[in-house]
Amino acid sequence: MYHFDWALFWTYVWPVTALQNPLIRNGLLATVVVSIIAQVLGVVFGLFAALGKMSKFPGFRWLAEGYIWYFRGTPLLVQMALLFFGLGVTHIYDFPDIKFGIVTITGAIQAGTLALAINEGAYMAEIIRAGIESIDPGQMEAAKSLGMGYALAMRRIILPQAAKVIIPPLGNEFNNMMKTTSLMEIISAGELFFAFNQINARVFKPFELFIAASLYYLLLTTIWSLIQARIEAGLGERKGDTEKQGMFARLLSGTSKGGH
């Protein structure tokens, strides 16, 4: 019969005590910050890849399609290891630590964030492309007939409309992103899962500690789902939609994708 260590469990579940541990404090911060930065970069990469894929120039199309094909067709874990260890060992780029005053961004965090962002870009590309293609071609024609070039028409006319289509799946992507940051453990980036793993290496209580770790991820994704529901309700109001998906319906359905 396994003896469940309740005292240790509550120490690491209850935020007031858990966050006294600098590993967990920094890990939680890193998970949130890395998720946001990787997602923002992922949207930027995805936008360029989407525009590239729809370009009339074959060179851009091939480039974008190659990017999407490779990064959706290979495991993120492998991409991350390749980027960090691969570039490091060849001295193409060593990922030196970057210091901003008292904050140090380790090379592993940089590499992990970049890998997450590049991988996310490949998924965002398809979401953004679908969003752009959902807009009536008459919109682009009207913009052109008024003397707008492609870039101006995209920025002022097409993308603001496509955003309404893109934002719901983008929210789900961010939900996934917060969970996926845990893969950075493989390159010893100091995020949340790495923190719990480090503690486990000292006390060897994997059952208690990893339940606690999972609850922190659950807290993050639940908070985000609440925010997401707010954002989408706002979008829906402007569109005049009356149907709104409940928070629990969202938690139970929309957020599980798995595999990337």
Place this chain on the structure above:
Amino acid sequence: MTDKFAPKPDSSVIVQAEKVNKFFGKLHVLNNISLEVRQNEVVVILGPSGSGKSTFLRCINHLEKINSGHIYVNGHMIGYSERNGKLIEDNEANISRQRAEIGMVFQRFNLFPHLTALENIMEAPVHVRKIATAQAREDAERLLARVGLEAKRNQYPNQLSGGQQQRVAIARALAMKPTLMLFDEPTSALDPEMIGEVLDVMKELAHQMTMIVVSHEMGFAKAAADRVVFMDYGQIVEQGTPDEFFSNPKEERSRLFLSQILH
């Protein structure tokens, strides 16, 4: 640059199409179309669906490419320059600059749904012409009044009826102060009770500017057109004043078409 100009520039000719040919695959959609439209002239293009009339209109502002021939607007070749007898497509900036001088009104209105009526009209003057926002707003309000919709300035397109949307779309095109207005079946997507309000706005504009209208509205053609052009199978079959064309069509195909639509 010299080859951008028509051989004999005549300032009263706004549109000059010379032997325009266009293919969609094997289909010869425009077959040697030549047409001249003079300043402040109102030309109505009629024809059965698939006759190429909308395609021709869309070639005038280069929304469609052509395979051969020339289209000049205000003496400038549209969409292309010519080198050694070959058409070479212009760069995007040039094409956009030319389109800014040509207003277009679409069958499905194509208002920008994320912008209010006023913002729809201000969009291109502010972001293409770089006119100050306050000035553009003043102009847009004047244009909305002109199409009888000053009360709808802050409404979004989905809060407007089809007829109102099309009137805003006309105001939006006019805001660029175009020298030429193209109307691509502007009333075909409207409920019958709304057609009148749009045609009234168009009649107001007639003879104040050059207009090419693809439409089946006989009433408008009779009341406002200087010339009716009848197209079939990608060719101009016949053209003349509305009086001549409607009461005494010369070609068999014109007679057949008229007998079909007048029932």
